[in-house]
Amino acid sequence: MKKKSSSEVHLGLLQHACGPDPKANIAKTLELAGQAVRRGAQIICTQELFPSQYFCQKEDHEYFKLAEPIPGPTTERFQKFARKHGVVVIASLFEKRAAGLYHNTAAIIDADGSLMGIYRKMHIPDDPLYYEKFYFTPGDLGFRIWNTRFGRIGVLICWDQWYPEGARLTAMQGADILFYPTAIGWHPGEKADYGVNQHGAWEIIQRSHAVANGCYVASVNRIGLEQPIGGDGIEFWGQSFVAGTSGQILAKATPDQEEVMIVPIDLAKVDVTRTHWPFLRDRRIDAYGDLTRRFID
Helix, strand or coil: CCCCCCCEEEEEEEECCCCCCHHHHHHHHHHHHHHHHHCCCCEEECCCCCCCCCHHHCCCHHHHHHCECCCCHHHHHHHHHHHHHCCEEEEEEEEEEECCEEEEEEEEECCCCCEEEEEECCCCCEECCEEHHHCCCCCCCCCCEEEECCEEEEECCHHHHHCHHHHHHHHCCCCCEEEEECCCEECCCCHHHHHHHHHHHHHHHHHHHHHHHCCEEEEECCEEEECCCCCCCEEEECCCEEECCCCCEEEECCCCCCEEEEEEEECHHHHHHHHHCCCCCCCCHHHCHHHHCCCCC
8 A cells, every 4th residue: 555645635525515404504514524534534625605505696684694603503513523533624604793794704623623713705796696795794804824734724715716816815825725615606597608618717717826826726616506596596516626736637526416525635746836836936026016906097
């Protein structure tokens, strides 16, 4: 048997459908996380907002009842899980921070069960069936990393995927792996005309983050057709994946099947890649000031 390298880490990505019952969704996620542990996962990442169906398809005050504080009951269950199994967990939740103040938040739990911190989604979309601005206040903690037992990780969430600035600022703090809990899919009526290009753009932009920053990228998406408000709903396209430090696809899930992905990566390759492709060295930081402007007229 091949000996495991000291720099090798096994990622566990949980791709599945979500139903209308939050308790069942949380139990399902814990069950899949248990499968990941038994197969050797050391860092486990959920999909975006896994306790519920994707409620942002409609602006409805009733859905604020799905939110919970962090720390709270769900983080406590995952802290207990992490402590029992000695694994790192990234759990994506609907956070109630205060009355009238809510965030789309990822909790980062270390392998001893401690809550290391949270990341609040910075970029908030407002598109047909993705009415997130109604629910979520933009994140105010900035881009962060956590030095977990199994590696330095950064966490961003879904719509953040489209912004190279977020990936860069996280990588510049030393992240070896960027995790993106995700809930993205097709409008069924548009799939035939735009589906291939939409999915291709989503995958390419994230692979480009791996290339530009010489790090690993792990994107965890849900599956299934969700129609919580009727109509055509959203067909989530799955295809969770891990990209290597040169942007290559190391593993990729199916579009429509529940999967517990276990993906071994070698953190030593981050240093090798960044040394041979020294993009961080050659950045012209003296010329980038206009990036903080909305537009250059």
